[in-house]
Amino acid sequence: TAVTATPTIKQVKLERESELRIEVANDMPLRLRLLNGTAEIFGTELPPEMWLTFPPRLKFAVFTWYGATIEMEGTTETDYTADETPMVSYVNVHAVLEGRRNRAKASSSSGSETSQGPRVIVVGPTDSGKSTLSRMLLSWAAKQGWKPTYVDLDIGQGSITIPGCIAATPIELPIDPVEGISLEMPLVYFYGHTTPSQNVDLYKALVKELAQILERQFTGNAESRAAGMVINTMGWIEGVGYELILHAIDTFNANVVLVLGQEKLFSMLRDVLRNKPNVDVVKLQKSGGVVSRTSKVRQKARSYRIREYFYGIANDLSPHSNIANFSDLFVYRIGGGPQAPRSALPIGADPVANPLRVTAVNIDRDLLHVVLAVSYAQEPDQIVSSNIAGLIYITDIDLQRRKITYLTPTAGDLPSKYLIMGTLTWLET
Numbered sequence: 001t002a003v004t005a006t007p008t009i010k011q012v013k014l015e016r017e018s019e020l021r022i023e024v025a026n027d028m029p030l031r032l033r034l035l036n037g038t039a040e041i042f043g044t045e046l047p048p049e050m051w052l053t054f055p056p057r058l059k060f061a062v063f064t065w066y067g068a069t070i071e072m073e074g075t076t077e078t079d080y081t082a083d084e085t086p087m088v089s090y091v092n093v094h095a096v097l098e099g100r101r102n103r104a105k106a107s108s109s110s111g112s113e114t115s116q117g118p119r120v121i122v123v124g125p126t127d128s129g130k131s132t133l134s135r136m137l138l139s140w141a142a143k144q145g146w147k148p149t150y151v152d153l154d155i156g157q158g159s160i161t162i163p164g165c166i167a168a169t170p171i172e173l174p175i176d177p178v179e180g181i182s183l184e185m186p187l188v189y190f191y192g193h194t195t196p197s198q199n200v201d202l203y204k205a206l207v208k209e210l211a212q213i214l215e216r217q218f219t220g221n222a223e224s225r226a227a228g229m230v231i232n233t234m235g236w237i238e239g240v241g242y243e244l245i246l247h248a249i250d251t252f253n254a255n256v257v258l259v260l261g262q263e264k265l266f267s268m269l270r271d272v273l274r275n276k277p278n279v280d281v282v283k284l285q286k287s288g289g290v291v292s293r294t295s296k297v298r299q300k301a302r303s304y305r306i307r308e309y310f311y312g313i314a315n316d317l318s319p320h321s322n323i324a325n326f327s328d329l330f331v332y333r334i335g336g337g338p339q340a341p342r343s344a345l346p347i348g349a350d351p352v353a354n355p356l357r358v359t360a361v362n363i364d365r366d367l368l369h370v371v372l373a374v375s376y377a378q379e380p381d382q383i384v385s386s387n388i389a390g391l392i393y394i395t396d397i398d399l400q401r402r403k404i405t406y407l408t409p410t411a412g413d414l415p416s417k418y419l420i421m422g423t424l425t426w427l428e429t
């Protein structure tokens with residue numbers, strides 16, 4: 001006879017300014033609803049009495065400002081309540097940003113410095129809650145009718161598209177606690193690797209491209225200019241990581257730097273930015289609820305993220321399998337490539353590879369299980385400066401028939417025949 005597990009329903013009463021921290025089980029979703037009071041998940045209010053289904057492994061907190069009762073159905077990895085949170089300091093930051101947005105909106109001269117709303121950059125080590133704080137600030141702003149721009153520079157755990165990409169998208173509504181950021185028209189650039197050291201110059205070049213496009217969009221749009229942006233960054237804060245934080249602050253003209261959970265980084269940034277009176281550097285406490293992930297867990301999270309891109313968060317998308325001839329597609333790699341032999345160079349010159357050089361890649365079995373970006377470039381020499389339409393995943397290479405089989409999240413022809421390859425691979429499990 002079959003064993004039927006009776007679903008366990010549990011009620012949790014939350015006092016004001018406390019939160020219920022949950023890690024959903026590894027193999028089962030969790031259902032949850034707000035029974036009474038008011039509560040939010042990372043800045044987005046919960047609808048009253050509506051059951052929401054959270055996918056396996058999700059880690060989140062239900063926070064209440066004034067008290068609430070939550071009902072849960074299913075099992076969790078962990079769940080506990082905490083009354084010590086940094087939420088008051090976070091919402092105070094939000095209030096300051098609101099003031100700046102209102103001032104920007106009120107100033108009529110749209111080209112001037114004063115019509116620019118806050119450009120917030122969130123920095124800190126891995127697992128300090130950067131993505132979560134970015135999300136709260138965006139959702140609180142959207143709730144008040146602003147359309148701030150979310151910029152995600154984190155190639156390790158991208159929250160807009162997939163790892164290896166940097167991206168920007170306007171946030172028009174509070175971010176859905178289950179579905180995450182809605183992807184209507186994100187502006188995405190493909191870096192192709194999950195660590196910045198792989199090609200620092202390329203990373204900087206893409207950040208610059210992204211910033212320039214946004215700057216142009218802001219010029220013609222007073223509303224999004226006043227709403228400003230929230231920029232999430234990577235967890236690398238030492239060496240080249242620190243250099244890239246400074247590069248991002250500079251390139252985006254950030255005027256508010258929020259430093260999470262690291263005294264040393266805060267004091268370094270405060271000192272180096274001292275001569276920029278328009279830039280505020282603010283230290284914020286890391287939430288005790290932020291879950292630390294080992295590099296193995298992070299690696300796994302990247303893999304799930306790629307899966308979600310093709311199959312949907314709740315496995316609700318059905319990706320399309322397509323077949324193309326070798327001759328229909330052109331695959332390129334950025335950086336590296338064959339170097340000039342020393343004998344061909346002037347005396348004393350080192351044969352360094354050009355990090356932004358675009359080289360054609362032969363289609364062979366090495367492309368199997370690789371994730372490629374579909375560039376909007378019209379010509380190969382525009383590949384570095386072009387954003388991408390999306391990603392494809394190579395599932396088969398038939399050398400005899402010279403055919404490639406690949407997966408796309410939606411049906412239809414590829415918008416371009418130029419594909420970019422990095423070191424991003426995925427094994428479908």
Ligand code: ADP
Nearest residue numbers: 021059060061127128129130131132289290291
């Ligand atoms: P970072 O961007 O600095 O790497 P994240 O914001 O992604 O860190 O947080 C790491 C993990 O911790 C995420 O899975 C996030 O959902 C979770 N998390 C953050 N804050 C809380 C909290 N207060 N309660 C429970 N989980 C949290």
